[in-house]
Amino acid sequence: MNPSLSGLRCIRCASLWPPADYPEGCPSCLEAGHPASLECLYESSAAQTMPVPVLGAVTLGEGDTPCLDAPALAQAEGVGQLWLKCESANPTGSHKDRMAAQLVSRARLAGATRVAAASSGNAGVSLAAYCAAARLEADIAITSNCPPLQREAMQRFGARLTAFEDSLSRWPHVEDLCRNHGAFAGTNYLNPPVGTHPYGVEGYKPIALELLETCGLPTDIVVPTARGDLLWGIFLGWQHLLQSGRIARLPRLHAVEPYARLSRARATGDARKIWDGVTDQYSIAGGTSTLQSLEALSRSGGTPVEVSDAAAAQAQQRLERMGLATELSSAAALAAVSRLRRSGLLDAESSVVLIVTSDGRRG
Numbered sequence: 001m002n003p004s005l006s007g008l009r010c011i012r013c014a015s016l017w018p019p020a021d022y023p024e025g026c027p028s029c030l031e032a033g034h035p036a037s038l039e040c041l042y043e044s045s046a047a048q049t050m051p052v053p054v055l056g057a058v059t060l061g062e063g064d065t066p067c068l069d070a071p072a073l074a075q076a077e078g079v080g081q082l083w084l085k086c087e088s089a090n091p092t093g094s095h096k097d098r099m100a101a102q103l104v105s106r107a108r109l110a111g112a113t114r115v116a117a118a119s120s121g122n123a124g125v126s127l128a129a130y131c132a133a134a135r136l137e138a139d140i141a142i143t144s145n146c147p148p149l150q151r152e153a154m155q156r157f158g159a160r161l162t163a164f165e166d167s168l169s170r171w172p173h174v175e176d177l178c179r180n181h182g183a184f185a186g187t188n189y190l191n192p193p194v195g196t197h198p199y200g201v202e203g204y205k206p207i208a209l210e211l212l213e214t215c216g217l218p219t220d221i222v223v224p225t226a227r228g229d230l231l232w233g234i235f236l237g238w239q240h241l242l243q244s245g246r247i248a249r250l251p252r253l254h255a256v257e258p259y260a261r262l263s264r265a266r267a268t269g270d271a272r273k274i275w276d277g278v279t280d281q282y283s284i285a286g287g288t289s290t291l292q293s294l295e296a297l298s299r300s301g302g303t304p305v306e307v308s309d310a311a312a313a314q315a316q317q318r319l320e321r322m323g324l325a326t327e328l329s330s331a332a333a334l335a336a337v338s339r340l341r342r343s344g345l346l347d348a349e350s351s352v353v354l355i356v357t358s359d360g361r362r363g
């Protein structure tokens, strides 16, 4: 472990906790019925380029993904600059590998022999791969409509799969494995949900540094979002760069969602409700949101953006005509730019990064 990891702080009540595993987030807030993520604190963090909890983590070569300048798209959208951060270039084809590297490495250091998770897509495949690399067992709870290629990929990496009728019914199974059978939590299992294990989410922080080094400090970053691990992790990266004096302001982080969840949660200030909807944007589906998503939006000054399946499909075709394969939910980030431009939040001076979370190779 990183010897400078000094503790964790609740993002809701600011209580402090010693370094340990908190897959259910802040114990105090959980008891009060408000699941809330913890964020890692490091001693003399300013001196560190980008601190993460596990040093020398298991790796399959994740991170340092390409960031493509897309001037034609920028011109078409009426913004100053537009970049595509291609997280699809990670070893199993999605951003999840960054989290899996930290999380699975921590599981092994903590003495766990198995990781349990609820996922019917990229997270399950990524955790299965990193568990194989770390020689840990993986138990993945999937939904019965899990795409065959996702299911097959998890099985090829040796994961044990259990199928459930719907998304929410997977969580009690994972909860039982983690609380009663010694499994290490690879995803949330609470309802209402909390962010994934904070050590895993820290794995997304280097995205901020990679962006700063390749395209400078953008004004806006657009992130496809379900329960907000990626959104919050990228925020934590920029927050570190701000606190260590590398940048003078934060970029705004915007959350793309297929139907109103965060926008409604933001209006009430409560992320615990379920707002279900139907969508083909498989990787960001589901009716739940999290406090960490709301915090990433409010602390960075960003906004939720609803993108319909039709608008996402149109954006997907535009990207394909440029030679870029994207998952529908990743293409939704491009459609979100048009919406943000129309609402006046983006203009000709904006420099915008789209996080292309996956190429959809197993969709």
Ligand SMILES: [Zn+2]
Residues within 6 Å of the ligand: 010, 011, 012, 013, 014, 015, 026, 027, 028, 029, 030, 036
């Ligand atoms: Zn708390």
